[in-house]
Structures are given as C-alpha cells and as structure tokens.
Amino acid sequence: MKKTPSFEDGWKVEIRRGILQYAVLAVVSRHKEDGIHGYGIARELKERTDGLLEVKEGTLYPILHRLRKERLLNVRTEKSDAGPVRKVYVLTGDGDRVYRELTVILDSIHEKLEVLR
Amino acid sequence: MKKTPSFEDGWKVEIRRGILQYAVLAVVSRHKEDGIHGYGIARELKERTDGLLEVKEGTLYPILHRLRKERLLNVRTEKSDAGPVRKVYVLTGDGDRVYRELTVILDSIHEKLEVLR
DNA sequence: AGAAATACTTAGTGTCGCTATGTACCGCCC
DNA sequence: GGGCGGTACATAGCGACACTAAGTATTTCT
Numbered sequence: 001m002k003k004t005p006s007f008e009d010g011w012k013v014e015i016r017r018g019i020l021q022y023a024v025l026a027v028v029s030r031h032k033e034d035g036i037h038g039y040g041i042a043r044e045l046k047e048r049t050d051g052l053l054e055v056k057e058g059t060l061y062p063i064l065h066r067l068r069k070e071r072l073l074n075v076r077t078e079k080s081d082a083g084p085v086r087k088v089y090v091l092t093g094d095g096d097r098v099y100r101e102l103t104v105i106l107d108s109i110h111e112k113l114e115v116l117r
Numbered sequence: 118m119k120k121t122p123s124f125e126d127g128w129k130v131e132i133r134r135g136i137l138q139y140a141v142l143a144v145v146s147r148h149k150e151d152g153i154h155g156y157g158i159a160r161e162l163k164e165r166t167d168g169l170l171e172v173k174e175g176t177l178y179p180i181l182h183r184l185r186k187e188r189l190l191n192v193r194t195e196k197s198d199a200g201p202v203r204k205v206y207v208l209t210g211d212g213d214r215v216y217r218e219l220t221v222i223l224d225s226i227h228e229k230l231e232v233l234r
Numbered sequence: 235a236g237a238a239a240t241a242c243t244t245a246g247t248g249t250c251g252c253t254a255t256g257t258a259c260c261g262c263c264c
Numbered sequence: 265g266g267g268c269g270g271t272a273c274a275t276a277g278c279g280a281c282a283c284t285a286a287g288t289a290t291t292t293c294t
Binding site for chain 1: 130134138140143144146161165166167219220230
C-alpha cells in the first residue's frame with residue numbers, strides 16, 4: 001500500500017528546506033575544534049530537537065557533500081571504535097561566517113513573520 | 118550578461134521555501150472577511166517585511182493556485198477601478214486551521230534552532 | 235557464523251521558487 | 265486616438281534539494 005503524502009507532510013518538507021543545512025552548520029559549530037562525524041550530526045539533530053529535525057541518511061550526506069564543496073566544511077578521517085572509518089567535519093572560516101550570516105537572516109525572517117500575523 | 122546566482126542567493130531561495138506559502142496565508146488571514154487580491158498580497162508582503170519577503174508575480178500566482186487547489190483559499194472576482202478584474206482570496210475553514218498549525222510548527226522550529234546554537 | 239549497530243553512498247522522484255515572457259484592462263496626457 | 269505607466273493575472277522552463285529506497289562496508293557481541 002503506497003503512502004500518499006498528506007498535505008501536512010508536504011508543508012513540513014518545504015519548511016525544512018534550507019533550514020536543515022543551517023541546522024547542520026549549527027551542530028558542527030558547537031563542536032568547534034574537535035569536529036563531529038555525520039552519524040553523530042544525525043543523532044544530535046534528532047535528540048536536541050526532540051525529533052523535529054530528524055534527518056535520514058539520504059538527506060544528511062548530500063547536505064554534507066554540498067557544504068564541503070562550498071568550502072564551508074573541512075573533512076578529516078578518523079578511526080571509529082565501533083564501525084567503519086568516520087569522516088569528521090569542522091567549520092571553515094567561511095563556514096563560520098556564513099553560519100553567522102544565516103543566523104541573522106533566520107532571526108529576521110522569524111521577526112517579519114510575526115509582523116505579518 | 119547572465120547573472121550567475123551567488124551562494125548567498127541560493128541560501129535565501131531555500132530558506133524562503135515553504136515560508137512564503139505561510140506568509141501568504143498570514144496576509145490573507147489579516148483580511149478575514151473582506152479578502153485580498155493577489156497584487157495586494159504582493160504589495161503587503163513587500164511593504165510589511167521591509168522587502169525581505171518580496172515576491173515576484175511568477176512566484177506568487179502559482180502559490181495562490183496551489184493554495185486554492187488545496188482548498189485553503191476561496192476565490193471570488195471583483196471589478197477594479199484601475200485595471201482588469203481582480204481575484205479576491207479569503208481563507209477557508211481548512212485554511213485557517215492549517216495556518217494556525219503552521220504557526221505552531223514554525224515557532225517550534227525557530228525555538229529548536231536556538232537550542233542547537 | 236550471524237545479528238546488530240555504526241557509517242557512508244547514490245539513483246530516482248516530485249515539488250517549488252525563480253526568471254522571463256505574454257496577455258489584458260484602465261486612466262491620463264499630449 | 266495613441267502612447268504610457270500602473271494594475272492584474274498566467275505559465276513555460278529551469279535548477280536546487282529533501283525524500284525514498286537500496287546498497288556497501290566495518291566492528292562488536294553472542
């Protein structure tokens with residue numbers, strides 16, 4: 001039985017767009033010098049937002065690839081004590097700059113939406 | 118000379134996704150019984166958000182068509198004193214319900230993003 | 235050996251905002 | 265009466281991206 005996406009599902013997908021990339025930057029940013037690996041990002045996103053910003057792997061890894069291509073993240077590899085080699089991400093200088101700019105934009109949008117109400 | 122979209126442009130496009138449809142609902146919601154026509158929505162969105170949520174017509178009208186198809190908006194026509202016939206939009210019962218649900222979701226996302234920082 | 239958790243990858247799909255263009259009606263002014 | 269600017273709506277084509285779904289690979293525990 002194929003699950004047809006409900007209208008509400010659609011809204012949630014759309015609203016998440018863009019926000020997710022910002023959320024990833026935010027999580028990486030909290031792990032300043034040490035960095036954090038993809039799987040860990042997924043875990044934090046889920047746990048620290050009570051499941052609201054949970055991401056599937058097929059969503060997260062493309063985001064990480066993009067952010068790396070844009071030079072917002074650097075990657076290094078690291079052996080894991082349980083599982084295959086990890087890719088550990090840290091913010092670049094640009095990444096930190098963009099993250100802070102986006103914070104301003106998002107706050108501003110939220111403020112304007114309140115004005116509209 | 119073709120203008121290649123910058124990285125920052127890309128972010129703004131993504132972050133607006135979904136938000137715009139909510140913003141349209143918000144504007145229509147403020148004009149409860151009287152309703153408001155498309156062009157007026159565009160004007161309000163631009164003026165009341167200091168240009169931040171300005172929409173081009175090619176963006177707005179598809180949104181209105183979608184919202185109508187989803188039965189969140191009703192339409193009636195109305196003669197204009199300057200220009201062609203207007204389509205005046207009002208929220209349906211469903212529209213009002215979805216608008217309020219989305220308000221909760223958006224506030225919640227904003228709150229969770231602050232937790233992530 | 236098999237299961238389970240960890241960890242990353244990628245192909246295919248649908249949606250949506252944007253650009254660009256087209257259509258059409260009105261009032262004003264020379 | 266013809267042009268112009270503002271009003272008002274419609275749509276084709278495009279690129280970006282989250283999602284679904286499936287696959288690969290490594291380690292630990294039983």
